[in-house]
Structures are given as C-alpha cells and as structure tokens.
Amino acid sequence: MSGPFATIAEIAPAIAAGEVSPVALAEAALARIAGHDEALNAFMTVTAEAALAEARAAEAEIAAGRWRGPLHGVPVAVKDLFATRGVRTTAGSLLFDDWVPDFDAAAVERLRGAVAVILGKTGLHELAYGSTSINPHYGAIRNPWDRSCHPGGSSGGSAVAVAAGMAFGALGSDTGCSIRQPAACCGIVGLKPTFGRISKFGAIPLAWSLDHVGPLTRSVADAAIMYQALAGFDPRDACAADEPVTDPTAGLGDGIAGRRIVLPRAFFFDQCEPEITAAVEAAAQVLATAGATIEEMALPHIAEAHLTGNLTIMTEAATYHDENRRTRPEKLSTEVRALLELGQGLSAVEYLQAQRLRRRITQELLRALAPFDAIITPTAPVPATPIDNSPPHHGPLRFRNTIPFNLTGLPAISVPCGFTGGGLPMGLQIVGKPFDEAMVLRIAHAYEQATDWHTRHPAL
Amino acid sequence: MSELTQEQIREMAKSILGREIDPSEVETYRTRLPYLVRAKQALRDWAPRLADDEPATVHRLLDRARATGGGRS
Numbered sequence: 001m002s003g004p005f006a007t008i009a010e011i012a013p014a015i016a017a018g019e020v021s022p023v024a025l026a027e028a029a030l031a032r033i034a035g036h037d038e039a040l041n042a043f044m045t046v047t048a049e050a051a052l053a054e055a056r057a058a059e060a061e062i063a064a065g066r067w068r069g070p071l072h073g074v075p076v077a078v079k080d081l082f083a084t085r086g087v088r089t090t091a092g093s094l095l096f097d098d099w100v101p102d103f104d105a106a107a108v109e110r111l112r113g114a115v116a117v118i119l120g121k122t123g124l125h126e127l128a129y130g131s132t133s134i135n136p137h138y139g140a141i142r143n144p145w146d147r148s149c150h151p152g153g154s155s156g157g158s159a160v161a162v163a164a165g166m167a168f169g170a171l172g173s174d175t176g177c178s179i180r181q182p183a184a185c186c187g188i189v190g191l192k193p194t195f196g197r198i199s200k201f202g203a204i205p206l207a208w209s210l211d212h213v214g215p216l217t218r219s220v221a222d223a224a225i226m227y228q229a230l231a232g233f234d235p236r237d238a239c240a241a242d243e244p245v246t247d248p249t250a251g252l253g254d255g256i257a258g259r260r261i262v263l264p265r266a267f268f269f270d271q272c273e274p275e276i277t278a279a280v281e282a283a284a285q286v287l288a289t290a291g292a293t294i295e296e297m298a299l300p301h302i303a304e305a306h307l308t309g310n311l312t313i314m315t316e317a318a319t320y321h322d323e324n325r326r327t328r329p330e331k332l333s334t335e336v337r338a339l340l341e342l343g344q345g346l347s348a349v350e351y352l353q354a355q356r357l358r359r360r361i362t363q364e365l366l367r368a369l370a371p372f373d374a375i376i377t378p379t380a381p382v383p384a385t386p387i388d389n390s391p392p393h394h395g396p397l398r399f400r401n402t403i404p405f406n407l408t409g410l411p412a413i414s415v416p417c418g419f420t421g422g423g424l425p426m427g428l429q430i431v432g433k434p435f436d437e438a439m440v441l442r443i444a445h446a447y448e449q450a451t452d453w454h455t456r457h458p459a460l
Numbered sequence: 461m462s463e464l465t466q467e468q469i470r471e472m473a474k475s476i477l478g479r480e481i482d483p484s485e486v487e488t489y490r491t492r493l494p495y496l497v498r499a500k501q502a503l504r505d506w507a508p509r510l511a512d513d514e515p516a517t518v519h520r521l522l523d524r525a526r527a528t529g530g531g532r533s
Contacts, residue, residue: 233525239519338488341477345478357503358515359515360509392491
C-alpha cells in the first residue's frame with residue numbers, strides 16, 4: 001500500500017525491496033504539505049531541499065544494498081522544540097524566534113541514524129505550556145477533522161501532520177498530556193514511553209522531571225518502530241535510564257489472552273463526556289473479547305497525583321524560564337506569563353513536599369498495579385473544541401487523565417477509540433509498568449486489530 | 461461553589477504573587493489562583509503523613525554509565 005495514509009510498517013518492506021522510492025515519498029509528502037498546510041498550519045518550517053537531499057541519499061544507499069531498517073527513507077516531522085542543526089527551533093515562542101542551533105537533539109540524531117527523511121519542524125503550543133496549540137505568535141494549528149477546532153497540544157503540529165497524511169510519523173514531547181491528548185484529538189496513536197527511556201537532550205525543557213519524548217504515528221506498529229529507533233541510554237540526559245530496551249515489534253502480535261487490565265472508574269471518568277465514557281467502556285469489551293480480564297479498581301492517591309504533577313510543572317517551568325520572564329516578558333503571551341508567575345508563588349519547601357508526595361504516590365501506585373499488566377482510561381474526558389469558543393473548564397480536564405503518568409513516569413499510549421457525534425476523534429489511554437513499553441504496545445495493537453478506527457482519515 | 465469576587469482574587473494574588481494585580485488581570489488568574497491555594501493546602505495536609513518519605517529523585521547525579529559516557533543502547 002502507498003498513498004498519504006499508508007503506515008510505516010506497510011511501506012518499509014516496499015522501500016527495502018526498491019519498489020517504493022524514498023524520493024517519490026518525500027516529493028509526495030512535500031506536495032501534500034504545500035497543498036494543505038496553509039489551512040492547517042501544522043508546520044513552522046518546511047525543509048524541502050534538505051528533505052529531498054536526504055531522500056536521494058537514502059535511496060542511493062538502498063540501491064547499493066544497504067537498507068538500514070524500517071525508517072530508512074521514511075518522511076517524518078519533528079516538533080519545533082527539538083534542536084535541529086542549522087534549522088530554526090522556536091519552541092513556539094518569541095523567546096527562541098531566531099535560534100538556529102548548531103547541533104541536533106538526541107532524538108533527531110536517532111532519527112537521522114535510522115535514515116528517516118526529516119520534512120521540517122511542526123508547530124506547538126507556546127513553550128509547550130498548554131494543550132490546544134492555539135499559538136498567539138504563530139497562529140492556531142487546526143484539527144484536520146474539523147478546522148474550526150483545535151488539535152490538542154502541545155504537540156498539535158506533529159499530530160496534525162500525521163493525521164493529515166503529511167508525514168508518516170512525527171516526534172513529540174509530553175509533560176502533562178502533550179503527545180497523548182493531541183493524538184486523541186486527531187485520531188492517531190501517541191506513545192509516551194517510561195520516563196528516561198528516550199533522551200531529552202536538545203529538547204527545550206518545560207519541566208525537567210516530567211518531560212518525555214515519544215512518537216506520534218498512524219498505527220501502533222509504527223509507534224513501536226519509531227520507539228525502537230528512539231529509545232536508549234544517553235549520558236547527556238541527566239534523567240536518562242540505563243535499562244535494556246527490548247524490541248517491542250517482536251511480540252506485538254502475541255495477543256493479550258490472560259492479561260489483567262485495570263479499569264479505574266473513580267477520577268478518570270468524572271466530568272467525562274458521555275460519548276467518551278461509552279467509547280472507553282466499549283473498548284474494555286473489545287479487550288475482554290480478545291482474552292484480557294478487565295477489573296474495576298480505584299487507583300490510590302490519583303487526585304493527589306494530578307495536583308502534584310501540576311505543582312511540579314508550575315515550579316520547574318517557572319525556574320527554567322525565570323530569567324526570560326524577568327528580562328524579556330514582552331516575548332511571552334499573557335497566558336504563559338501568568339502561568340510562569342504563578343509558579344514563582346510556590347516555595348522551595350512546597351516543591352520538595354510535592355516531591356515527597358510524588359515518591360509516596362509512585363510507590364503506592366506500583367504496589368497496586370503489581371498483579372496487573374495495564375490500566376485503561378479515557379485519554380482525555382473531553383474532545384477537541386472550537387478554537388474560538390473553547391469552554392474554560394476544559395482547560396484542566398484536557399490533561400487531567402494523563403498527567404498522573406508523567407508524575408509517576410509510567411509508559412502510556414493513546415489509540416483511537418471512536419468518534420463523537422460531531423465527527424471528532426476520541427482516545428483510549430493504555431498505561432503499563434515501568435520499562436514495559438512492549439506490553440503497552442501489545443495491548444494497544446490487539447485493540448487496534450479488533451477495531452477499524454485507525455483506518456479512518458480526515459477528508460481534506 | 462459560588463464565583464469569587466474580584467476583591468477575593470486580588471487578595472489571593474497579593475498573598476501568592478506578592479503584588480497587586482490590576483482589574484484586567486483578574487480573569488487570567490480567576491481559576492488558577494484558587495486552584496493554587498487549594499493545592500498548597502493539600503500539601504500542608506499531607507506533610508504530617510510524609511515523615512519517612514524522601515523526595516522523589518528523578519535526576520541521577522552519578523552512576524557508572526554517566527561517568528564513563530557509555531551504557532547500553
């Protein structure tokens with residue numbers, strides 16, 4: 001299969017066999033960007049010439065018998081907070097408007113090492129500090145399912161690029177929801193691996209202890225392929241985990257018979273749109289039919305996890321941007337400036353109390369999860385809403401169900417699980433145990449194989 | 461819960477931000493300041509129960525792999 005909505009897993013064998021040309025793929029992706037991105041605003045920068053040069057080099061290498069793996073010659077996009085050598089990197093902020101790094105972020109190095117073709121940089125919520133990608137400096141990014149709506153955020157541009165068939169996969173970052181929630185809003189897959197699994201080196205921080213790097217893709221198999229290329233220890237990242245990475249693609253189709261999955265009703269379904277509740281309940285049934293046991297159980301201290309995550313983001317973001325806020329406040333939107341100022345209102349004692357509570361929450365959550373393989377929840381209790389009329393109470397709800405797993409560092413994925421009556425996608429979140437991305441992906445793949453949500457694409 | 465008055469929001473701002481906010485800023489802080497006040501109180505409520513808990517350590521200063529610049533990949 002080819003075409004804009006083919007998956008990496010589908011095209012990789014054809015590329016390896018010389019049946020699909022990386023140059024043709026890159027040209028088609030660039031043509032699609034040229035045709036649709038004026039309306040969607042997914043890309044901050046399109047590096048067309050560099051992409052074509054990379055595609056030609058990739059193609060020549062394959063022709064010479066040196067195929068380097070499933071990302072070889074595949075067009076991908078990179079969120080504009082990852083440093084890219086010689087290419088402007090803004091983090092969606094005027095603070096970095098003219099920053100042209102002289103190095104690549106570790107995740108970008110990994111993509112280049114896998115010979116992926118980088119099409120350009122995707123837009124995001126200002127400083128990744130928000131969940132709508134309505135950027136006051138570079139314009140609102142638009143949801144391809146309904147252009148009047150936001151695509152979620154902060155990795156909104158990456159989600160839109162993948163959902164709209166402009167890239168086969170994209171790099172995102174997630175501090176509270178920023179891979180999974182835009183994936184849910186755009187009807188694609190978003191994987192936030194275990195904390196420390198993928199190097200953050202060269203990614204402009206929002207909150208050091210909560211920031212995660214991961215892929216957005218059109219299928220679970222593609223998320224596994226990108227994860228495999230990106231994961232691994234990096235001594236340049238102070239939070240990097242030196243844990244062995246097992247190939248998640250190997251056991252992807254092994255099924256979920258006998259797996260025990262927690263469905264926590266309390267907290268995660270509060271204020272949930274009825275259509276989303278129904279979709280996640282139906283997803284639980286699908287997993288049960290595939291052989292898993294679904295068990296309802298409340299997770300310990302989950303409301304405190306939300307609160308502690310929030311306080312941690314606020315304090316760490318205020319610390320990282322302290323000088324920027326004081327010396328260049330005019331470069332910040334009113335919204336982000338207020339968030340940074342609020343973070344200044346927390347004391348060192350309060351931050352450390354929050355980290356003590358974080359340890360307790362993590363330990364008790366791991367203890368509760370010991371007999372189980374995974375947790376399922378709605379990715380977000382609310383879908384995308386109109387850019388011009390987003391209900392204020394949706395703000396905290398958009399990241400409520402996801403931030404507990406930034407705080408505790410557990411791996412989590414969002415997969416499409418249906419559409420609202422208004423035609424907007426909804427997401428199912430699957431959370432696993434530390435460093436067991438393989439199980440998260442396996443459960444997600446089993447769900448995906450039993451449903452057809454991932455085969456639906458927006459009409460542009 | 462009834463909506464807080466402008467004056468209540470401004471009092472919270474004075475206490476937490478250490479400055480007066482002008483009326484045009486009230487809406488920006490209307491939901492966030494009360495949240496922060498509740499969050500601070502929740503932390504205070506938890507403190508007596510955290511006697512044996514050290515802070516979570518997510519940054520590791522030293523380990524062998526970092527010291528040698530190597531490690532598994």
